[in-house]
Amino acid sequence: MSLSHNTQNPRSMRNLLREEIPLPAAVVYNSRLQHNLQWMQNFVNQRGVKLAPHGKTTMTPAFFRLQLAAGAWGMTIATPQQARVAAGAGATRVLMANQLVGRGNMQLVSALLVDYPQLELYCLIDSVENARQLGQFFAESRQNLKLLLEIGVPGGRTGCRDAAQVRALCEEIQHWPQLQLAGVETYEGLIHGECAEGRVTEHLQQVRDICLDLLTQEKFTTESVILSGAGSAWYDRVADIFVDHNEPRILPILRPGCYLTHDRGIYQQAQAAVMQRLERLEKTERFDGHYCPPEDLQSGLEIWAYVQSLPEPGMAILNFGKRDAAYDAGLPKPELHFRPGTDPAPRVADEAWQLTGIMDQHAMMKIPDDADIQVGDMLALSTSHPCLTFDKWRQILVIDDYFNVLEVADTCF
Amino acid sequence: MSLSHNTQNPRSMRNLLREEIPLPAAVVYNSRLQHNLQWMQNFVNQRGVKLAPHGKTTMTPAFFRLQLAAGAWGMTIATPQQARVAAGAGATRVLMANQLVGRGNMQLVSALLVDYPQLELYCLIDSVENARQLGQFFAESRQNLKLLLEIGVPGGRTGCRDAAQVRALCEEIQHWPQLQLAGVETYEGLIHGECAEGRVTEHLQQVRDICLDLLTQEKFTTESVILSGAGSAWYDRVADIFVDHNEPRILPILRPGCYLTHDRGIYQQAQAAVMQRLERLEKTERFDGHYCPPEDLQSGLEIWAYVQSLPEPGMAILNFGKRDAAYDAGLPKPELHFRPGTDPAPRVADEAWQLTGIMDQHAMMKIPDDADIQVGDMLALSTSHPCLTFDKWRQILVIDDYFNVLEVADTCF
Numbered sequence A, B: 001m002s003l004s005h006n007t008q009n010p011r012s013m014r015n016l017l018r019e020e021i022p023l024p025a026a027v028v029y030n031s032r033l034q035h036n037l038q039w040m041q042n043f044v045n046q047r048g049v050k051l052a053p054h055g056k057t058t059m060t061p062a063f064f065r066l067q068l069a070a071g072a073w074g075m076t077i078a079t080p081q082q083a084r085v086a087a088g089a090g091a092t093r094v095l096m097a098n099q100l101v102g103r104g105n106m107q108l109v110s111a112l113l114v115d116y117p118q119l120e121l122y123c124l125i126d127s128v129e130n131a132r133q134l135g136q137f138f139a140e141s142r143q144n145l146k147l148l149l150e151i152g153v154p155g156g157r158t159g160c161r162d163a164a165q166v167r168a169l170c171e172e173i174q175h176w177p178q179l180q181l182a183g184v185e186t187y188e189g190l191i192h193g194e195c196a197e198g199r200v201t202e203h204l205q206q207v208r209d210i211c212l213d214l215l216t217q218e219k220f221t222t223e224s225v226i227l228s229g230a231g232s233a234w235y236d237r238v239a240d241i242f243v244d245h246n247e248p249r250i251l252p253i254l255r256p257g258c259y260l261t262h263d264r265g266i267y268q269q270a271q272a273a274v275m276q277r278l279e280r281l282e283k284t285e286r287f288d289g290h291y292c293p294p295e296d297l298q299s300g301l302e303i304w305a306y307v308q309s310l311p312e313p314g315m316a317i318l319n320f321g322k323r324d325a326a327y328d329a330g331l332p333k334p335e336l337h338f339r340p341g342t343d344p345a346p347r348v349a350d351e352a353w354q355l356t357g358i359m360d361q362h363a364m365m366k367i368p369d370d371a372d373i374q375v376g377d378m379l380a381l382s383t384s385h386p387c388l389t390f391d392k393w394r395q396i397l398v399i400d401d402y403f404n405v406l407e408v409a410d411t412c413f
Helices: A030-047 A061-069 A080-088 A103-115 A128-141 A163-174 A196-216 A235-242 A266-282 B030-047 B061-069 B080-088 B103-115 B128-141 B163-174 B196-216 B235-242 B266-282
Strands: A025-029 A075-077 A093-099 A120-125 A145-151 A179-186 A225-229 A250-254 A301-312 A315-318 A333-338 A354-358 A363-366 A378-382 A395-399 A405-410 B025-029 B075-077 B093-099 B120-125 B145-151 B179-186 B225-229 B250-254 B301-312 B315-318 B333-338 B354-358 B363-366 B378-382 B395-399 B405-410
Touching (some): A061 A405, A080 A093, A080 A103, A093 A225, A128 A179, A196 A235, B025 B030, B030 B061, B030 B395, B103 B128, B120 B128, B120 B179, B128 B145, B163 B179, B196 B235, B235 B250
Parallel strands (some): A093 A120, B075 B093, B093 B120, B145 B179
Antiparallel strands (some): A301 A315, B025 B301
16 A cells, blocks of 8 residues: 555646645655555564554544555554554554553443444453443443553553562453453663663563463463563563564554654764674574564654744744744754755755744744755754654645645544 | 533543543643633633733643633634634634744735635734745735734843834834734743842833824724733733823733643742732732632643552652653652552642652652552642643543542633
């Protein structure tokens, strides 16, 4: 499946450089999207793991459909509302990487299971109290609910912290016939700081061993046992460790989300570390040597905006802001500069042009006093991280490499 | 006009405490909304200025209609898309407190003027280049465009910085018959730090004097001359200074936006300073003494969420995050705590419960080890500032004081 409509005459498509799009706009390069899509699918295929990309990143059903068509096992999402979007986009397996808490939310899931009887939906669980609440609700609704036991990181977020919690939780789940324990889940992305790689490795090994232990104890009520981890920073380690056992019932599932558009900030850094580890791995004798892909992920999401004002020397004001772009992992970074009606094509933005501040609807950019810049010039900016840029938009423009708009993709936040 | 449907049987309305709403949800208390609405309208009425509330805060047409019905002169917005929403909500005067830059954006405004022939639309201008671009575009489209000359703050954002810029800009505007200079605008909210009040006062006096000066020079092509300023922090000073002249053609217009729902963070602080200044003013002989309203603005916007996990002592995880609430002016603050099925009514949240972190879809809350809290408990949290909470939601729930949902108001971001 492709978003590209090659039969269309480019002149009939709206073009960014011809100023046929009001700015600011959020654009995704189709070629980079397709590249990243295939890159990650190849990776999981070669590693013998399954992919349930985290859909919360884009919440764009058109992109979910691409991910599923490329071979994803299912979709990961974070909320019951997002689960419905994933099911609507054709996912038959949906992993809600979150606890299901509260009657209103349980009702959403219950209705979803009625509307999609074939849907395999998994939720996380980490407390006896939640097991009781879910057990009661789904006993009343006479529906089965598949659960993954979450193992957390001390000082991190959700998830059981010790063996006693795991034991008590498994016992409680067994009291409720509607609750089916179907696997174990973790999110290692919460481990930061010094010696992160060692601690991530240790944590993942522990999680795998808990899963193997629960298997031995026959705690799972499903034939296939899911063992899932991985954001976009450590998916290589998760793949490595979650296939390292001799238990055929275990299905290792990775859940990266940001890889699809990637970025030029925190995920570019994280991916550089992934690539280093993959190269290191290639040099060992343990693997076949084809795990390190020849090309890397590409940054494919940009905000396009206008220079709106040049009010004083050294300062440009752009017409986008916190309502248009992520700003919590560094400010957006100018990538391209284009003067409509004058330039034949965008040029790489001067490295000296740097954002110094951002407000709701404006961004401040520092420029040299003699910068070649005018009110009405366009800038394309990369942002980090992608999740918090996507959620600012109701529509994402998918463009070709000539800046023609191939498709307007609706988001469903 | 009121959002309250008093004829409805409360039992037939969905209720937050009965868990009939999936959480997280963004709610606005109708009583506080109505209070704030009337508070600000009374203020401007008494001060002899007009109100064009900044609609970008809520981007909720149902609230725009309330503001207009309460007596607002028009609506302020930040973009051409927002201008269309304001016009659609019935505003006949729309002040776009922003430069109109780029063909795609000019086309949106041009189409809007065609669709709403009675609409009085004003845009800001601060550069000769932009005047040329607008002049050319609107000469081609044969439409008139009303402009307000923006005066900026040094080191701040958009707006002319000196008399030479103002002079050159006025000259350029005069070359283009379609461009109508209709007034002067500033945003004093960019002045921060030490001696802010003195610097704000001085800046506002300068802006007023520039307007008076341009009037003397007959630079305005409209009968009525707009003199506009004010976010939600200094509107009292703007009102004070922008009426302090003897020029009947001048129409002073305030543009606060956040007052409608207020907050418990930066705008609560700013409003405390406003109230102090109003009290100080009452004690002088200059005013009649009825400018200080008996009650203050009320915080009316909350995020309701569940306690999703209590994974380790001292830590609770809530099921909302950066995608649900503002987090750039302090983290959300727990206000109410409610245990569904047990508590008769929400209690004030323990002051020791404090957010320590926020991720895309989760928040971390510090609690005492012996806190009376359970998975499945509800929390209501205030946020700051409101603009960046509103834009996370496609629907806002308007509730009565018994937590019944009176109306589901669509946002138009």
